[in-house]
Amino acid sequence: MGEERVALVTGASRGIGRAAGLALARAGSPVAFGYRSDPVNAEEAAAKVAAEGGRAMAVPIDVADEASVAAAFDRVEAGLGPVRVLVNNAGFSRDGLAVKYPTGAWDDTMDVNLRGAFLCSRRALAGMLRARWGRIVSVASVAALRGNAGQIAYSASKSGLLGLTRSLAREVGGRGITANAVCPGYVETAMTEATRQDNVRRYLDVTPAGRAGTPEEIAAVIAFLASPEASYVNGAVVPVDGGMTA
């Protein structure tokens, strides 16, 4: 068996995170399914990996909380080994027009989507630098590439995630570590469940594929960016959006 590249996926109890964890496991990584509020589904995903012959665990992690991030990494390192692949997937979204947008929702969005990715990346980097190998894949959004009425906080946070990704790529790209981002288009998940039907129609109207994406279609790109084969892809922003931003 070659060196195992342990992966930690945040927000992995469902949706894109869960699919990414399963894809990474099938590519040979031991996987920690990070969850904040849904241990049952995270455990179920880990059990599914185990049933397929892989190694996996579920781990509680509130990415916005420094102590929780530290504790989660410690648990993963003890349970599976040092984290070599980090997928910053945990995300928060609350739509609303700017003029009436609540300050608390703005803070919650930034805390999870941006501060969370920073805290997890910082914690992961120490070990990756020692190993001279690492993969950080952040799940942004097409809202990072285009403005979106009603998504001021979400769009700003995801654009920020691209800045984080690109700066990381330059900082550690000389050490065998890459940082990349995927920008999913409209994907049907629990997070997008609250999207109003007229908005869904509007998204699909501008998507050449003419349909929503699946979590598995995003996960396949994440798994590639996390793979050894993607060693020359660094600081890339990859839309996975059925052509929406083409």
Add this chain to the structure above:
Amino acid sequence: MDKAELQEKVCSILAEQLAIPVEKVTPEARFSEDLDADSLDLVEAVLALEEEFGVSIPEEEMEGVKTVGQAVDLVATKLGADA
């Protein structure tokens, strides 16, 4: 551990981390000018020192460290303070 032992240990870690011969790592040696270390090299060296000595060196305390001797002093202070 006395200061001489500490210095020897710090120098050997720095030499390994920066991939340079240990003879070049003298107390007077300046990281950027003499040892060709960039800021990431320095951060990595600090991570290695933290791990070896079980100390925590915040970023603001790294800023004044320009020479190997200053790095030794910082670790010595940390060990004193943490003891």
